[in-house]
Amino acid sequence: MVVFAGQGDARRSMALLWRTPGSGGARSGPGPKPGLTVDEIVDAAIAVADAEGMAALSMRAVGERLGRTAMALYTYVPSKSELVDLMYDRALAEMPTAYDLGAGWRAAVTAWAEDGWSFYLRHPWVLQVSQARPVLGPNEYVSLETTLRILRATGLEAGVLRRLVGALVHFVRGAARTIAETRQAPAATGVSDEEWWYARSALLLEVVPDFTERFPMVAWLGAEAQDQPGDASVPYLEREAKATFKVGLTVLLDGIEAIIGRSGHLAGPTRPLGPPGG
């Protein structure tokens, strides 16, 4: 039998994620009582990442917040990367798990997307957790199940549904990422967005005096943006990002409606809409 590299570690991290008995809290045997729990460490780590960004998340920073050294954490968590996995899954628990389909799938998807949007803005670092080797934790699946329950109401077949979920998630994450990164930047660099843009656009015109001739469409769009009135209490970039989110979502939902119309005509009687008994 082939034993893949790290399979032992994989078992431990799965146990941690799913809170298999014995992986979480108080022990019985000899030795000093644990002064911390995995949950406390995960919470502290989330607090650090929320406040100072993923880049500032170090084992030392988390340990300090709990009155320990960096190395103390390794008693509870195998490595930083497993800690990030735990943070990710724990944060995901904040996502709502039920949506009312009474007003139709479109309203439900809109609510879901808005919830995702505000979730990512609450925890911007989540967007930096790689999806390559996904965190197969309980809340990832709860969240996916919730999304699928909504989208099943479109009546589309499984293959299209699967890809639709992907496309929607790509869009929501991408839209949120813009603001998430924007919000990290001032804290990280000590320069506000206004200062930065003011200085940079002055420099741009200095270095590229013929900007308007070289990039007429860009200049035109920029000029039109100036004209818009706006609530000054919300920074311009945030207002614009939210507007992009709304427009994009409308477009996506309109597109889904179009596909539903087509598949209804083309495919005749629809395929089964879910698992037996769903």
Place this chain on the structure above:
Amino acid sequence: MVVFAGQGDARRSMALLWRTPGSGGARSGPGPKPGLTVDEIVDAAIAVADAEGMAALSMRAVGERLGRTAMALYTYVPSKSELVDLMYDRALAEMPTAYDLGAGWRAAVTAWAEDGWSFYLRHPWVLQVSQARPVLGPNEYVSLETTLRILRATGLEAGVLRRLVGALVHFVRGAARTIAETRQAPAATGVSDEEWWYARSALLLEVVPDFTERFPMVAWLGAEAQDQPGDASVPYLEREAKATFKVGLTVLLDGIEAIIGRSGHLAGPTRPLGPPGG
């Protein structure tokens, strides 16, 4: 007059990006001749990032590729972050700058999105360059101008157009990111996707024996995915990601058509479609 922090540095990096005279190549004055150019360094850095990912991009690695120490690079480039900006803008130069609108905007946007897709897969690290403080280099604007020239053909007004560009970019980047991260992972961890998934899903069923009952929709969608025949030469994840990209793009384009239809009816005669003389 207020001098913002780092404005001097900002001027230098703008000069580097836009290749203002004196910022690039051979000098005249005393001292040894420069053995390198900024371009050579940027190319070497891109080569490192393409081959080993953004995480492996260190000043040492770039220097080594050029037979220098890490510190030698600081003669040419103010810091690593400026180097990344230069890499970003230089890579962006690969994006096509002209699209035929003869077959309509829909065909052109599709071609544009496909080009973006393959660009991001050629240079996955580009997706890790923060958009918070955008790299205001020439090729960013060339690329934006190109996109706008295509989308102007939709006849939509400036505000909607601006947000549409954002939404499309979010989607393309998001879709590409999935594969980009997937491709980095095996090299970074030494475990192939197949091995990883095989081990992980076995563990999942072991830790969560009641998976199908807890997540019926997820299980259903997973089962349906198994049934699909597929070209075995392309890894499953990549095939699926490409399919997500195609479905999502179709949905977006259908949605744009829907919006065009509505705005035509509601807004009456359209607003000017671009800059004067565009």
Place this chain on the structure above:
DNA sequence: CAAGTTACTTTATGCCATAAGGAGTTGCAA
């Protein structure tokens, strides 16, 4: 030819994750 400028190196500082090796605490078995 001397002086100043510049390319490039070595060395040092202070971060980071984490391996290794204690030190002290606790429960259980002899």
Place this chain on the structure above:
DNA sequence: TTGCAACTCCTTATGGCATAAAGTAACTTG
């Protein structure tokens, strides 16, 4: 009751990172 094994938590490497500081050598201009 004693002593050992297990355990938490600490200190101290080790090797990576960006980059500051200072040194060396090459080159041009006065």
